[in-house]
Amino acid sequence: MTAVSTSGPAYPAASSQLRRLALPLPWLATAALPLFLPGYEPLATQILVMIVFALSLDLLVGYAGIVTLGHAGLFGMGAYTAGILSVYGITDPLLTAGCAMLVAAATGLVFGWAMLRTKDLTLLMLTMASAFLLYEIANKATWLTGGEDGLQGVNFSSLFGTFAFDFRGITAFYYSLAVLFVVFLAVRALIASPFGWSLRGIRENSARMAAIGCPILKRRVIVYVISAALAGLAGALQAQATQFVALYSLSFELSGNILIMLILGGSGRLYGAFIGVPAFMFAQDLLAKQDPANWFLGLGIILIVLVMLAPGGILGIAERVMAAIRRRRGAA
């Protein structure tokens, strides 16, 4: 189960040019979606929002090696911040999204600074406890959050004062797509930066990182705060697209689901989120409506098989297939 050897330049020049040309294609195809699949905009928007969320999680799980079961806590903070602001009359989408990012980042700073000195089971427990704590607070503070009924009266004004959030969800769709594109570019730049490389170093061997002089806690807190801000942004998008905030947005269930979506696609691979999220959500849309038992049974079996036989998710499988083909060609 060793990794693919990449002797010589990692990506030959020709293929890198191809890549650059091919990059906009999926984005353009997605942008044309409302033409081909009218009526699917709300589901598509949900998927885009969850990809933003999964990308933020990938920074932690895939790159920094921080396994968290409480990422929904940060998503929910963003969703409630945007939602509550709109209830109190601050309804501009971009302004509330910015506030949501700030609040989520601040939450991430406080929790991250406290939690990230620990590791292993303790850290995992702390991430869970932090999200449960936020969930319980939102659950009990009904005067502010609406509690179990969800936040009522969420209403955002038009984007740039021009594009209203329409009934069909066209505005929400293009808005989410644009945000996702910006987040994607930002995350891609981040993981290519020296900071991004050092995160992978910490993931691979944190003792060795300490021995080359890396301030590990600081790096981990910084990436946690960045990830929190992006998760909060995803939460705000969710609130704006659906004009509603439910307790689910803070739940353990969502924390688990987003982790599964990411792993399904392949973590630490940037494109994993783009594969795992749609696969999960389409399947859920098809199967869970009929019978939740079958959906969970199938999902559970897939998870077990994935861990036992195919670590690396869908992209991991694709990489191994490609490597096998290349080897066969090399041998022939």
Add this chain to the structure above:
Amino acid sequence: METATLETRGLNKSFGSVPVITDVDFVLRPGERRALIGPNGAGKTTFVNLLTGNLRPTSGRVLLDDHDITELDEARRIRQGIGRTFQITSLFPMLTVRENVFLAVSECEGIAGNLFRSALRHRPQIERTDELIRRVGLSDVANTHAQLLPYGRQRLLEIAIALALRPKILLLDEPAAGIPTADSHVVLDILATLPKDIAVLLIDHDMDLVFRFAQQITVMVQGSIFAQGSPREIAADPRVREVYLGDSKHGLAAAS
């Protein structure tokens, strides 16, 4: 290139009630090429760990240029110029050779916290990375994952990472262990390219390597300094020959 003197005074370390290092007074001067030898379990690795701040002494002091650094942690001591390699290879297995070395270069040059510009666009640091890789002879595998290298080449990568931190003092814990004997001269060649004013402390069991490299030798037995002197003096010292070298002068590798 700055220089520095590393010194210990009355250094002691016990694990539980077991004393491992006892009352070690030791000096490593700028530009010195010193070997530290001694049987397995003598405490050599523990001593290096005390020097780098990886372990805290039970009592005694560690001084760098007469400043007490006993309380400084590992990261701070690295920034003050104390570099080391590990006896047990400690790399970033799933990263490429280039990434491994770049991590150290970027920490050393203070750009590792940079969030915005691509690592590959940090030209001077990338060039330095590639230069270090060339120096240890790993250019042909620069884009290979560290875990796929044969053990001997992993040892060389370990040295490149240590050099990347621009040490004034370099502590090498059995750098040649695992490198086929025929290739151990590679390590010597690399050491020969180091600036003359870097102080190097080399731990090794290969007496051939030790005697070719060292100007000074310290012999450690059961946690104490047993003898010190030039290679010639150590080789001639009857006590050393008795407890340590056995009968033949160069038979140490077999003895340990």
Add this chain to the structure above:
Amino acid sequence: MTTAITILFFGIAYGMILYLISVGLSVTMGLMNIVNLAHGVFAMLGGYITVTLMNHLGVPFLLALAAGCVLVAILGFVLERLLYRHLYGRSELDQVLFSIGLIFVSAALARIAWGPLAQPIELPDYLKGQVEFLGLELPTYRLALVGFGFAVIAGLWFGFDRTLFGARIRATVNNREMAQSVGIDTDRLFALAFALGTGLAALGGGLGADVLAIAPTYPLQYIIYFLIVVAVGGLGDIKAPFLAAILIGLADTACRYFLPEVGAIFIFAFVFVVLIWLPAGIMQWRRS
């Protein structure tokens, strides 16, 4: 005064259930060094078996409990040999995903077999109603629960301290290589410890069916509590989790009684602070 004793009593009963279910988790996580989120599955299954045997086949309570315990222990043994074994030494993430997968599968199967609603336990007559105890009216069932729990715990602690099996577990938790070098068959030990831990969880699940309701959501709903007990108690021990479980049972009960508007907030904040302060659990505090 009466309130205090009532809370004490209900808290201890709750803590007892938490302990019985979690102690096996503490031992196996410390012994095999794995993160297992799916431990609640075995408690749920124990609960289903007990309830089904009693409600539908009229099997006496204690016999039904024993049957659940034994059947689940066997299942635990088989699962350890078939699946869990492959997780030792794997990444924490793999272990998390695997155990979530196991939770989903078992919850789905439970839903198919028993439906989505909670299965109420039909207590035998002698456990219904109240008894007078120290001048208080206490539910007979909880009193029996506490008594039975203490008996099991006494046996468990005695066995852990005095039997060869217990000594082997302690030795292996301490230092696996050392244990192997003195000839302990760790493979067998792991399987047996896993069987014992899951059996105890089943016992806790059955015994506590009236406290933690048996439904397909059980493993997900209560996992946080089981993990809290283990994390606060510290891994690989059987006594510290008892202290942690009772503490959490009492704190949660008291908080729900006096400050219902705060609900479970207190318990999560409490756990958060304890773990920041003592990352290795309360055992760390005793050691330092």
